[in-house]
Amino acid sequence: MTVPFQKYHGTGNDFLIIHANEHVPNRGALAKRECDRTDGVGADGVLFLALEEDFNPPRVVMTLFQPDGKTAEMCGNGARCAAEWAMERTGTDSVMIDTQAGTLRADRDGKNVVVEMTDLTFDPEEVPVDADEPVLEEEIEGLEVSVVNTGVTHAVSFVDDVDEVDLEAVAPPVRHADVFPEGTNVTIASPDGEGGFDQRTYERGVEGETDSCGTGAVAIAVVARRLGLTDADPVDVHPPGGDLQVSFNERGRPTLAGPVEHEFDGEVTLESPVES
Numbered sequence: 001m002t003v004p005f006q007k008y009h010g011t012g013n014d015f016l017i018i019h020a021n022e023h024v025p026n027r028g029a030l031a032k033r034e035c036d037r038t039d040g041v042g043a044d045g046v047l048f049l050a051l052e053e054d055f056n057p058p059r060v061v062m063t064l065f066q067p068d069g070k071t072a073e074m075c076g077n078g079a080r081c082a083a084e085w086a087m088e089r090t091g092t093d094s095v096m097i098d099t100q101a102g103t104l105r106a107d108r109d110g111k112n113v114v115v116e117m118t119d120l121t122f123d124p125e126e127v128p129v130d131a132d133e134p135v136l137e138e139e140i141e142g143l144e145v146s147v148v149n150t151g152v153t154h155a156v157s158f159v160d161d162v163d164e165v166d167l168e169a170v171a172p173p174v175r176h177a178d179v180f181p182e183g184t185n186v187t188i189a190s191p192d193g194e195g196g197f198d199q200r201t202y203e204r205g206v207e208g209e210t211d212s213c214g215t216g217a218v219a220i221a222v223v224a225r226r227l228g229l230t231d232a233d234p235v236d237v238h239p240p241g242g243d244l245q246v247s248f249n250e251r252g253r254p255t256l257a258g259p260v261e262h263e264f265d266g267e268v269t270l271e272s273p274v275e276s
């Protein structure tokens, strides 16, 4: 038995999209298998999307399964891909996206898909991080980090040059540090000289570096503003896979803008009626 998928990427952060109406008995097992870049289709995650077309704007319920088979509450680039998928199907330029971290509005703006992100927090209890005060420029496992939740947790470190950092060596101890009860993504940034930042992110759930991370780009912008490292608006963020812009709207919420590509469509096999 097979189920159809569509493959999208947002600045290199790539996802299989499967309609939530498809009967997939074990979504985690499918994500583990098909995200594998050697034996599966290869992706940073699988988005299961339910489309509710009767609303104006249409609504999409988004659930992200990561390559480790677990869900994540939020994904900035995933939300932009989900928005493009829903806009293509409904012929609209705006959609609402329901995530575990809250409801987001997404709009098409020329070649970009722009998502208004969830409320962000430095509050240790909500991040979550085991600390009494917000963690700002503190050393965790040898890396000076500031910790924020932009839908998911990010430990953000500003360095002179992101390309000089051995991320696969530096990030895992921080990602698994005891102070993070649910783990963390690890994002490093260096100034681009024009108020923006180069970005690299080691993602929880992928357990490796991805070509782009939307919540990570937003984390860089909000931490940089809080530390007085930039007053640019938008803040241009350059992950390896493209260019993102983070702005702050009239409600004080960050927006994330960038291109989305529909790569190809295909089918994946359900290995058995009940996957283990």
Ligand SMILES: N[C@@H](CCC[C@H](N)C(=O)O)C(=O)O
Pocket (backbone or CB within 6 Å): 013, 066, 072, 073, 074, 075, 076, 077, 078, 152, 153, 185, 203, 204, 205, 206, 210, 212, 213, 214, 215, 216
């Ligand atoms: N790539 C995503 C973030 C996905 C979730 C993350 N790996 C986590 O487990 O917190 C993005 O674009 O934001």
